[in-house]
Amino acid sequence: MVAVKAYELRNKNKAELLKVLDEQKQELASLRVQKVAGGSASKLHQIGLARKNIARTLTVINQTQREQLRLFYQKKKYIPLDLRVKKTRAMRRALTPFERKLKTEKQKKKENHFPLRKYAVKA
Amino acid sequence: MAPKASPKSKAAAAKKAALKGVHGKSVRKVRTSTHFHLPKTLRLSRKPKYARKSVPHLPRMDQYRVVRNPLNSETAMKKIEEHNTLTFIVDVKANKHQIKDAVKRLYDVEALKVNTLIRPDGKKKAYVRLTADVDALDVANKIGLI
Numbered sequence: 325m326v327a328v329k330a331y332e333l334r335n336k337n338k339a340e341l342l343k344v345l346d347e348q349k350q351e352l353a354s355l356r357v358q359k360v361a362g363g364s365a366s367k368l369h370q371i372g373l374a375r376k377n378i379a380r381t382l383t384v385i386n387q388t389q390r391e392q393l394r395l396f397y398q399k400k401k402y403i404p405l406d407l408r409v410k411k412t413r414a415m416r417r418a419l420t421p422f423e424r425k426l427k428t429e430k431q432k433k434k435e436n437h438f439p440l441r442k443y444a445v446k447a
Numbered sequence: 448m449a450p451k452a453s454p455k456s457k458a459a460a461a462k463k464a465a466l467k468g469v470h471g472k473s474v475r476k477v478r479t480s481t482h483f484h485l486p487k488t489l490r491l492s493r494k495p496k497y498a499r500k501s502v503p504h505l506p507r508m509d510q511y512r513v514v515r516n517p518l519n520s521e522t523a524m525k526k527i528e529e530h531n532t533l534t535f536i537v538d539v540k541a542n543k544h545q546i547k548d549a550v551k552r553l554y555d556v557e558a559l560k561v562n563t564l565i566r567p568d569g570k571k572k573a574y575v576r577l578t579a580d581v582d583a584l585d586v587a588n589k590i591g592l593i
Binding site for chain 2: 349350352353354356357358359360361389390393397400402403404405406407
C-alpha cells in the first residue's frame with residue numbers, strides 16, 4: 325500500500341480529503357479482517373502504515389481548517405475559544421501591559437516635578 | 448369634577464399631572480386561585496456573538512470505529528451457518544443501535560436483531576442476526592472472513 329504524502333494532500337480540497345480519509349479507513353478495516361482470517365506478515369505490517377495514513381489525512385484536514393478559520397476571524401472582535409491564546413489560566417487573567425503601566429495623576433505630577441537626578445563629581 | 452373649576456385649581460392639577468404622571472390609581476389584581484404559580488416571563492433565545500468551538504468535530508463514533516473486526520472462531524462459524532448471524536468484535540462504547548447502523552453502512556445488510564456481551568478480556572462482542580433474505584455465508588465470503 326502506498327504511504328499517503330502530506331504535501332500532496334494539502335493541494336486537495338475538503339471533499340477530496342474526506343474521500344481519501346474514508347478510503348484509508350476502509351483499507352484499515354479490510355486489513356483487520358485479514359488479520360483475523362490469518363494474514364501474512366506483510367499484511368500485518370500494513371496495518372501500522374494504514375493507521376499513520378489516517379492520522380496524516382486528519383492532521384492535514386484539521387490544520388487547513390483551523391488556518392482558514394484564523395484568517396476568517398482575524399479582524400473580528402470575538403473569536404472562538406479554541407482559537408484564542410492558550411498560555412495559562414492565570415496569565416490570561418493577569419493585567420495587560422497597558423494596565424500595568426497606568427499611573428495616578430498624583431504620581432505623574434510627582435515624577436514630573438521631582439525626577440531622579442544624576443550627579444557627577446568633578447575629578 | 449368640581450362644579451366650578453377655578454383656573455388656579457386647574458393649573459395646580461395640571462402641574463401635579465405633569466410631575467407625577469396620570470396613572471395614580473393602583474388596581475389590585477383579581478386572584479382566582481389560592482396557589483401562586485410561576486409567572487410567565489420573557490424567554491429570549493440564544494444569539495451567540497461567536498461560536499464557542501471554532502468547528503464542530505467530525506463524528507467520533509463512525510462505522511469504522513464501532514465495528515472493529517469480525518470473528519471467525521468455531522462457534523462464530525457455526526452461528527453463520529446455522530443461525531444466519533455474523534459475530535463482530537465491537538467498540539465497548541457502542542450500543543446496539545450504533546452497531547446495527549454501522550453494519551448497514553459497512554456491508555449493506557439489514558440486521559434483524561443485535562445481541563451484545565462484554566468478553567472477559569474487556570472487548571465487546573456483537574451477534575448480528577441478518578434478515579432472512581440475506582445469507583450470512585455469502586456476506587462472510589464477501590467480507591473475506593472465510
